[in-house]
Amino acid sequence: MSLNDQVGRRLKQLRQDSGLSLSELARRSGVGKGTLSELETGRRNPTLETLYALTTALGRPLSAVLDDPSPSSRVSGTAVTAVLLERYEDETAATDVFRVTITGGATQESAAHVPHTTESLMVLSGTAVVGLPDAPQSAGPGGHAHWPADAPHFYSAPDGEVQGILFVRYPKSTPPPGRPTRRAAPPR
Template sequence: MDEPRDPTAAAVGARVRALRSERGLTLSALARTAGIGKASLSELEQGRRNPTLATLYAVAGPLGVPLVALLGDAPGAVVADPGDPEGPGDPGLVARLLHVDRDPGTTTEVYWIELPPGGRRDSVPHTAGAVEHVLVVRGSLVVTVDGVPTSLGPGDAHAWRADVPHGYAAGPDGAAGVDTIRTGPG
């Protein structure tokens, strides 16, 4: 008997499947380009796998869409990355969608992000031309963009081109803040 599907996972899976189909990509081609297993992508599309932030970004890049195109525009959507598999089981980065704004040709996504003490998130490059901006509200955060680290504390902000490898590492008290991603035509 099939397990009941999580409505959020099912909706994300349907969006991935529709976008893949619109672009004429096979399941195998998208999985290969995204660097994930074909079985994992199939489970994601069927709503049987809870999507992680890393998986969604891996899929969004080859589809040429911002993350919110997979999550949907409804504020409150939450996506997380697992923490260190060798560690105590912390959730890693948790991102909650606060707002989406669409202008002709651009999408601006606003997220509330939280990382546990010592938590980190390494991100693949976003779509071409994407710009990211983070404002630290609580704790401390080191943002590393293309190998260059920038330390931030409460009230500090940093902006960068997000179409290069980048990541976040929280300090000993963790970190929370507002992350904005603006994606335009690539």
């Protein structure tokens, strides 16, 4: 099964499981309804930015649409190409582990993910400038950076291609966007 078919099948199933229409998911994610329809039927190549917009609107990690980690689980964005290596899940969070390449001289902006999501990048080669726009972090070979990913953030490789390992940790206690949260009564 091709990546397009795999992503489309999983995306449609997640949307239906969430009780959302095609129009509602398009509205919540900011992805066009036609684009979403073509993704669900496997007729369109998914980009990293589009998949993050959709999975964030569904309150799910990116790996939820990529099924099993494999070299064919490669998605590309404006400047970042990511291959899902591993997905670890316990009762508190799901963590996706990606092998990433950041294109030299390019910058990619990423929209906010679900609340309390964090990202960490371990740099294998090159120098990355990543994180929040108002608090950029630089990391070279053997170095790392860590930032909250529930706010808009970016990845760049100003001095040439960067190779790294990206960890994206999604908490399980946060309900999907658009669903009310239940707050515990204050202690008496």
